[in-house]
Amino acid sequence: MSPAATSVHSPFRLDGQTAIVTGAGAGIGRGIAWVFARAGASVVSIDQNSASAEETRARIEAAGGRAMAAAADVTDAAAAVAILDAVMERFGRLDILVNNAGVYPRGQPLPELARETFVRTLEINVTAAFQYICEAASRMKPGGCIINISSIESLRTAGPGIAHYCTSKAALNALTRSAAVDLAPKGIRVNAILPGIVRTEGTRASLATDAMGQLTQRIPSGRIGEPEDIAHAALFLASGAAAYVNGHCLTVDGGMTIAG
Ligand SMILES: NC(=O)c1ccc[n+]([C@@H]2O[C@H](COP(=O)([O-])OP(=O)(O)OC[C@H]3O[C@@H](n4cnc5c(N)ncnc54)[C@H](O)[C@@H]3O)[C@@H](O)[C@H]2O)c1
Numbered sequence: 001m002s003p004a005a006t007s008v009h010s011p012f013r014l015d016g017q018t019a020i021v022t023g024a025g026a027g028i029g030r031g032i033a034w035v036f037a038r039a040g041a042s043v044v045s046i047d048q049n050s051a052s053a054e055e056t057r058a059r060i061e062a063a064g065g066r067a068m069a070a071a072a073d074v075t076d077a078a079a080a081v082a083i084l085d086a087v088m089e090r091f092g093r094l095d096i097l098v099n100n101a102g103v104y105p106r107g108q109p110l111p112e113l114a115r116e117t118f119v120r121t122l123e124i125n126v127t128a129a130f131q132y133i134c135e136a137a138s139r140m141k142p143g144g145c146i147i148n149i150s151s152i153e154s155l156r157t158a159g160p161g162i163a164h165y166c167t168s169k170a171a172l173n174a175l176t177r178s179a180a181v182d183l184a185p186k187g188i189r190v191n192a193i194l195p196g197i198v199r200t201e202g203t204r205a206s207l208a209t210d211a212m213g214q215l216t217q218r219i220p221s222g223r224i225g226e227p228e229d230i231a232h233a234a235l236f237l238a239s240g241a242a243a244y245v246n247g248h249c250l251t252v253d254g255g256m257t258i259a260g
Contacts, residue, residue, distance in 0.1 A: 011239050012039060012235055012236070013039055013239075014039040014040045014041035014095075014096070014239065015039075015040035016040070017041045017042070017096060018041065018044070018091040018093050018094050018096070019033075019043050019044065019095065019096035019238070020043075020084075020087060020094065020096070020098065020132075020136065021033045021043060021044070021045060021046070021098045022046045022047075022098065022100050022101035022132065023046070023100040023101030023102065024043070024046060024047055024100065025045065025047030025048075025049045025051075025052025025055065026049075026200065026201040026202070027198070027200030027202055028149060028195065028200055028230045028231070029045075029047070029101065029149075030045075030052075030227065031227025031228050031230060031231040032100060032227070032230065032231040032234045033045050033056050033060065033067075034056075034059065034060065034231065035228065035232060035235050036231075036234075036238065037060040037066075037067060038063075041095070041096065042065075042068070043056075043066070044067070044068045044070060044087050045067060045068070045069045045070070046069075046070045046083060046101070047069075047072075048071065048072065048073045048074070048101075049071070050069070050071030053069040053071055054069045056069065057069035066091075068087065070083045070086070074101045074124060074129075074132065075123050075124055075128045075131075080128075084135045084136065084139055088139055093141070094136060094139045094140050094144070095141075095143065095144055096144070096145050097132060097136040097140075097144075097146045097147070098146075098149065098238075099128070099129040099132055099133070099147070099149060100149040101124065102149060102151075102168075103121060104121075104151075104165045104206065105120075105121065105164070106161070106206070107161045107163065107165070109160040109161045110163055113164060118163070118164040118167070121165060121168050122164070122168045125165075125168035125169065126171045126172055126175060129172060129175060133146055133175070133190070137179075137183050140188055141187070142187025142188070143187055143188075144186075144188040144189075145188065145189045145190075145237065146179065146183070146189070146190040146191075147190075147192065148172050148175065148176050148190070148192040148193075149195065150169045150172045150173055150193065150194045150249065151169040151194055152195065152253050152256060152257045153166045153169055154166065154170040154172065154173050154194060155170075155251075155257060156257065173249050176190055176191065176192040176249060177247045177249075180246050180247030181247065189242070189243075189246045190247065191242070191248045191249070192248070192249045192250065193230060193233050193237070193249075193252055194249055194250065194251045194252065195225060195229075195230050195252050195253060196253025196254055196257070197212075197215055197219070197224050197225060197256070198225040198226065198227060198229070198230060199212075199225065199226055199227070218256060219253070219255065219256045220254060220255030220258075220259050221254030221255055223254065225252070225253070225254060229252060233250060233252045237250065
């Protein structure tokens with residue numbers, strides 16, 4: 001077979017597939033939705049902010065892609081069922097789920113950390129992912145793929161006051177591994193991406209510009225990540241190129257974790 005006959009890009013096409021991305025109204029989620037759409041997938045943008053979800057849909061459709069928007073809080077279990085049913089009705093199949101919606105609210109160091117902050121963070125970052133995994137897996141055919149957006153804070157603790165966030169993302173890694181084992185007999189792969197620091201609406205709101213500058217000095221690659229950096233890793237995991245990658249937690253952080 002000649003090199004020209006097999007484009008190296010072909011394994012990364014998602015033509016004919018349907019992907020759901022939660023929290024796709026901004027940041028990393030919107031970046032993943034955009035890259036998946038460019039790879040040929042029909043993309044369902046779910047966000048609690050209906051205008052943001054609609055904007056992601058509109059951008060994809062304006063570029064010639066196929067998309068759908070749904071406004072919902074991912075912790076709303078009834079809404080998850082209704083949206084998944086609507087996706088099957090509209091596109092007839094579900095191939096990829098990306099559990100990206102997540103929060104990293106400011107907290108206090110223990111013992112002052114508020115119980116509500118802890119519980120609500122786990123509800124959004126872990127329990128909702130569990131709910132969407134179950135609803136998606138029951139509708140996917142063999143070849144389906146689930147990606148959970150975790151964090152390098154699942155492996156370490158960057159500082160005080162983030163026990164709620166670190167706990168939630170470590171639990172998401174564990175959920176990823178267990179789901180990979182449980183869903184393997186159905187032919188569904190489950191992996192996680194652990195981003196480092198990524199320039200998004202969320203980090204712009206929570207990190208001062210000088211803090212971003214200081215953090216950059218601790219990143220061997222010498223820059224803050226962009227949503228596309230995470231989206232390209234997600235495209236790899238969703239694609240046929242990753243057919244034998246299962247239960248993996250992939251760090252995408254410019255080397256920040258190994259640099260300490
Ligand atoms: N940005 C980073 O540096 C970074 C690093 C590591 C991990 N992450 C993870 O990546 C994911 C996305 O982060 P981001 O920085 O793009 O966030 P962001 O705040 O910029 O965007 C998150 C989107 O999710 C939506 N969302 C939040 N809670 C929701 C809910 N309960 N139901 C439905 N939609 C909801 C928001 O409306 C928003 O559109 C999160 O899971 C986050 O923990 C981000």
